[in-house]
Amino acid sequence: MNQSRQQASAAEVLTRAAKLSNVDAQGAVTVRDGSHAIFELPNGIVARIGKSHSYPTAQRELRISQWLNRNGIATVEAVNSIPQPTLVDERPVTWWTLIPNHRPSTPAELGRMLRQLHALTPPIDFPLPVYAPFDGVREAVESAATITEADRCWLLEQYARLRQRYDELDEPSQPCVIHGDAWQGNLVVPPSGEPIVLDLDKVSIGWREWDLVQLAVDHTDFRRITDDQYQGFVDAYGGYDVTCWPGYRVLADIQEFRWVAFALGRSDTRQSAATEAEHRIACLRGLEPKPWTWRAL
Structure with a gap:
């Protein structure tokens, strides 16, 4: 029932925003x-509904899209004929051009894009936030209603351990522009063959390693990609293999903890997410052998 209410809320926001912006949402x-919440609409438009009170983030996404496109990195493009963002009940709605018939990027395509992105000089006409890897993570653990107290206690202790290990790391590289959620599904390839970057809300200033670690754990911990595919990613990026950096395991453990927190954040309204969160926690606690298999949420 909570899940239905959540979906109805997003649908209602869409309906009201479409009326305000004169967009056909039938x-x-x-x-x-x-x-x-993302919806595909008629006439080749995609509506993206942000979280409550995230209007500044939505504004920044629009500016980031324009900035990256000007700098030679193709991104999803906003519909220029619609004033943006549209605000409904403190939730911003942005309107984007549909990218039809696309596929996820290959590891090599992702590596090439990240090499280009990390070489950019940050924009001067608007600020990018500093990447915050622990943002919202502890809160998700503390507020989760579907886990045992034993799991909650372990997760909070693990959170403290990860914070300490992270604070003790030597900086591996100079901060640069990063995507913040760099996986193959966020770089898509249409029939034209030119990769297009999606999901710009986490673009920020941070270590390049944060953008490299997601595909690295796909290889080391989940075996979602082969040795050759991972080597193709490393070669396309310029030869730097983040798994050879002594701090790799710290960032890998933090990234996987974030994925558990994401599942926990959805577990109160989705039984499938609660089940998946339980499985992910068991993996982190060493109760499931690697390579792990985690379902997308």
Whole structure:
């Protein structure tokens, strides 16, 4: 029931925003109901509904899209004929051009894009936030209603351990522009063959290693990609293999903890997320052998 209310809320926001912006939302199809609610609309438009009180983030996404496109990195483009963002009940709605018939990028394509992104000089006409790897993580653990107290206690202790290990790290590289959620599904390739970057809300200033670690753990901990595919990623990026950096395991453990926290954040309204969160916690606690298999949420 809570899940239905959550979905109805997003659908209601979409309906009201479409009316305010004179957009046809009849027959809208849900694409994703994650940290953002995303709908495909008629006439080649995609609506992206942000979280409550995230209007500044939505504004920044629009500016980042324009900035990256000007700097030679193709991104999803906003619909320029619609004033943006549209605000409904403190939730910003942005309107984007649909990218039809696309596929996820290959590891090599992702590596090439990240090499180009990390070489950019940060924008001077608007600020980018500093990447915050622990943002919202502790709160997700503390507020989770579907886990045992034993798991909650272990997670909070692990959180403290990760914070300490992170604070003790030597900086591996100079901070640069990073994507913040660099996986193959956030770089898509349409029939034209030119990769296009999606999900710009976490673009920020941080260590390049944060953008490299996601595909690295896909290789080391989940075996979602082969040795050759991972080597293709490393070669395309310029030869730097983040798994050879002594601090790799710290960032890998933090990234996997973040994925557990994401599942916990959805577990109160989705039984499937609660089940997945329980499985992910068991993996982190060493109760499931690697390579792990985690379901996408």
